[in-house]
Amino acid sequence: MADPVKIRVLIVDDIQETRENIRRMLQFDSSIDIIGEARTGREAIDQSHSLLPDVVIMDINMPDMDGLVATEAIRKRLPYIQIIILSVQYDSSYMRRAMLAGARDFLSKPPMIDELTNAIRQAGKLAIEEKRKAEVNFATLEAASSSVAGQRILGKIIVVYSPKGGTGCTTIATNVALGLQSESTRTALIDASLQFGDVAVFLNEQGRNTILDLTPRADELDPDIIQEVMIKHPATQLDILAAPPRPEFADDVNSDDFSKVVRYLQRLYSFIVIDTSSYLSDVTQVCLDIANVIILVATQDIPSIKSTNLFLGLSDASGINRKRILFVINQFDKRISISAERIGESLKQPVEAIIPFEDRIVTSSINRGTPFITENKMLPISRSIFAVIDKITEKLEEQFQEESAAQVANRY
Ligand SMILES: Nc1ncnc2c1ncn2[C@@H]1O[C@H](COP(=O)(O)OP(=O)(O)OP(=O)(O)O)[C@@H](O)[C@H]1O
Ligand SMILES: [Mg+2]
The missing domain is CATH 3.40.50.300 (P-loop containing nucleotide triphosphate hydrolases)
Incomplete structure (x- = not known):
């Protein structure tokens, strides 16, 4: 049976090797459950809607859509989802844009393993709290949109x-x-x-x-x-x-x-x-x-x-x-x-x-x-x-x- 307190994580990056590296870093952490991977911004949005992760680890530069645009789209529909941006560009204007898009955290690429797991734990805790608060509201919205x-x-x-x-x-x-x-x-x-x-x-x-x-x-x-x-x-x-x-x-x-x-x-x-x-x-x-x-x-x-x-x-x-x-x-x-x-x-x-x-x-x-x-x-x-x-x-x-x-x- 799935552990209800596990943090559900979606990894988004267009490069397979990067996705695998992140997966490897997280595989032994028992509080984290990697529920999916996406290769494009569009896939990230779709998978967020269908898989309902707590935390999304998001690349910025992707072929179809900037990771910040995808971040904004995901947070708009499911504001409890917390997004951690991973980027090689680590300057203040990117960080500011990431925060404005609704990202929770911003780490440079490649991240240190401790840094990444700590960020996921913190973001996951917040997501699970926010989700509980929002559960009634989402039920209403889902009911309305499906019927x-x-x-x-x-x-x-x-x-x-x-x-x-x-x-x-x-x-x-x-x-x-x-x-x-x-x-x-x-x-x-x-x-x-x-x-x-x-x-x-x-x-x-x-x-x-x-x-x-x-x-x-x-x-x-x-x-x-x-x-x-x-x-x-x-x-x-x-x-x-x-x-x-x-x-x-x-x-x-x-x-x-x-x-x-x-x-x-x-x-x-x-x-x-x-x-x-x-x-x-x-x-x-x-x-x-x-x-x-x-x-x-x-x-x-x-x-x-x-x-x-x-x-x-x-x-x-x-x-x-x-x-x-x-x-x-x-x-x-x-x-x-x-x-x-x-x-x-x-x-x-x-x-x-x-x-x-x-x-x-x-x-x-x-x-x-x-x-x-x-x-x-x-x-x-x-x-x-x-x-x-x-x-x-x-x-x-x-x-x-x-x-x-x-x-x-x-x-x-
Ligand atoms: N919740 C609020 N708290 C404080 N000020 C508010 C709030 N909502 C509106 N206002 C202020 O009230 C004024 C009128 O707001 P708004 O233009 O939205 O009203 P309106 O009903 O569309 O007006 P009008 O009849 O001119 O079309 C604005 O100056 C706005 O800053
Ligand atoms: Mg008016």
Whole structure:
């Protein structure tokens, strides 16, 4: 029987001799179990997904993909996996890049045997702890990705809305989209705040194509046109559809064309995250109508609670099922006497996630155009975004179960 405390290690290097040397160094260590080898970055990502190692020993220079890019991709999907980079280049800029990619450790090549086993033991301990913490979350994500739409999630629309401006929709939309984006769950972020949309600014990507390059062609879309117009966020591969360049162009986007564009994108992406503005324009209403999940954002103040109450009344009247609503309190400060429970009770809509007030982190991440979730996944505010993502997958799973049950019932 496998020893449950053994550290599961994957070795990644394009040179067979190097892989064998590492294997030899580790073969007599009873706390380490070498579960696989990969020769390319692509293989490293695939094997990490299928073999679920605790620790990956990663080369940097590989023919298909830089080991740092592979590191980032692995950590994005399975953040508990700890990665040790082995490199002949041992300078500070490489180390910095490795740390930014989410690597745990950096050793020069060839490593000393003690150095390598110590690094693996430390990384393994952390991975096993992190895995335990994350187990419930992964179970939810796996369940959602295996059951929603058969093998994989396709075309799920997540709309971020608040009836009061400035509560944090754009902050939440950008960070949630980045948290959802991965190679296996490609994600698009649409800025439907058409007058003063600032999604592109939040991601430091400005001045190129916008939604106005797609809506006039809404009836003749094809994947090439979409790829031409979407702005690819280089660090994460998230695709962004920016708002028009000037507020007076907002009216040029009609809601029918907008809806056609989103419907088309559903075929190409696993998730489509839409940022909206408070004003209930035709486009915003279309977004709310077609959303699988509406992230409804409020803050702990009376104007926000009052507006949320009015919005819920309106959404009830227009037939939006409250189960589709994921009610989030942003800028949460426990020193403010209005608790999340009280807000939930008074609005008859439970608060399902809380995002803390983190003035310095949020403002500086916006000003630098680097969302906090890409900078540091371990910050409490980043963790709160992952908690929102878990709730999204829970809701999608719930909807899938209900739809399946309804289909079965219809058959009889
Ligand atoms: N969790 C948070 N902690 C601290 N400040 C925050 C938080 N979330 C957002 N903010 C701040 O609130 C302001 C508004 O955020 P954001 O632009 O995301 O809101 P919005 O709802 O999209 O606004 P708008 O109505 O203008 O579109 C920003 O200055 C941002 O720094
Ligand atoms: Mg906004």
